[in-house]
Amino acid sequence: MLVILAFQPLLVVALLVALIPALLVARDSGHITFASYDMTTADGRRAAYFDGLLMSDAAAKELRLFDLAPWLLAQRQAYAQRVIERRLQAAWATSKGFVMAAVVSAGAQYLALAFVAYQAVTGRITLGDFTMLATALVVVRQNLSQALANLGELLENSLFFGDLERFFNFRPKIATPSAPRPLPSIEGYEFTFEHVAFTYTGAPSPVFQNLSFELRAGEATALVGVNGAGKTTIVKLLTRLYEPERGRILLNGVDIREFPLEDYRAIFGVILQDFVRYHLTARENIQVAKVSAPPDLGRLEEAARQARADEVIKSLPLGWETMLGRQFDEQGQALSGGQWQRIALARASTGTPRS
Ligand SMILES: Nc1ncnc2c1ncn2[C@@H]1O[C@H](COP(=O)(O)OP(=O)(O)O)[C@@H](O)[C@H]1O
Ligand SMILES: [Mg+2]
Structure with missing residues (x-):
């Protein structure tokens, strides 16, 4: 670069101007690629969900009984097709830009080469100068283009990285307090629900608004109610999978939010209706x-x-x-x-x- 600058300062300006399209393409292509991934995430997940259903042994029986495989496969293909189309669109848009930018900067390089060749032929510079300038021109353009390509990639990655950072910054809402109390000894746990109200996020109405009852040690308590009455929700609140909206849940008189979360959860033996069948020994x-x-x-x-x-x-x-x-x-x-x-x-x- 310095070599060309010393001999032909205008050439450097011309080369840099010729790289402006590449700079713009580097800036835009990152956004285009990122947006194409962002837009296809939901469809991609749906396609993967159908993949999973088609291959899962849990679903195998119903797949056969309902002859469901062809329909699932068609659904899967439709979502996958949308993903492929969007990604292709993005790839096409960015490569068009890349090709145009490359043509402009290569064109500028050949014009510059022709210009110094002309100067050598007309004797304004020596053959040695020409060789040096010609080499410098090629190397400079190569390096600058590479640097721009890298910049574009860096930009694209920084967009994905932003997502990752937002993800890492999620903090669980239910956590151990900074100064937790130790759990009481294992003998005689008593639980009290005190005017508990709870609504699932986004649900139109509360599951309960003012629920109070006691679970005493040494007793077996059965909870009876119609489907959707809130029985499982009580278990979820009791095990601190969710937090009451109002009211308190007490263990031997102490709000359960004051205990270390892991220790507290470890006192329960829970089997849910949808317990997991681990494919393990x-x-x-x-x-x-x-x-x-x-x-x-x-x-x-x-x-x-x-x-x-x-x-x-x-x-x-x-x-x-x-x-x-x-x-x-x-x-x-x-x-x-x-x-x-x-x-x-x-x-x-x-x-x-x-x-
Ligand atoms: N994760 C959830 N998000 C939103 N609503 C839920 C959720 N789980 C359950 N519900 C709703 O809360 C109500 C109580 O559900 P649940 O406690 O599971 O009832 P059940 O007494 O049958 O165990 C139902 O109306 C159900 O639709
Ligand atoms: Mg239930």
Whole structure:
């Protein structure tokens, strides 16, 4: 660059001007590519969802019973097609820009080369000067174009990085307070719901507005209500998966928000209607309730016995080490719905402190 500047300052100006289109393209292409990904995220996820359904063994039975595969496949193709079209549009738009910018800057380089060649032929500069200038011109343009391309990429990545940063800045709303109280000893937990009101985000009406009741230690309490009455919601509030909108939930007289979240949640053994069937070994299926502690086979066996899952496990070809589910292993054992429930029950009882 300095070489050309010393001999032909105007040439440098011309070369830089010729790179302006490349600069604009570098700026725009990042935005175009980012926008094409941003716009296709939802459709891409839907396509992936249909992929997952088509391949999942949980859905396999209904897929056959309802002869659903062709329809799912068509849905999947429609969403995937939209993603491909948008991305192609973006690729086409950016490459048009890249080609035009490259033509302009290459054109400028050849004109500049012709200009110095003309000066050499007419004897205004020596042949040595010409060689040096010609080389410098090629190298300078190459480097500048590369730098601009890199700049464009950097810009595009910074847009994606912005998303990542926003994601990392999400903070859970339900967390341990800065000065938590230790959980009370395991004997005699009593829970009190005190004028609890709760509405799901975006729901038109509250699940309950003023709910008060007590759960006393040593008693078995059954909660009965029609579908959608709010039974599961009570469990979610009790286990601090959600926070009451108004009112308080107390454990032995202390607001449950004051306890360390992980310790507090560990006192519950919960089986939900939609418990997870882990495609892992029988041992791992029960042990996942307490991955923080070192594996303790005695404890797992006790939990299995309590849940009467021990008979299920005994009947498996490899016992505790048998793979459940057949997603990853042809030798995996398919369990009945009830057998899966026993495994989930053993898991729930493993996760809770022994009393
Ligand atoms: N995650 C959620 N977001 C919004 N509304 C929900 C959510 N979960 C449940 N609901 C609604 O809250 C009400 C109570 O649900 P739930 O506690 O699951 O009832 P159930 O008594 O059958 O267990 C229902 O009207 C249900 O539609
Ligand atoms: Mg429910």
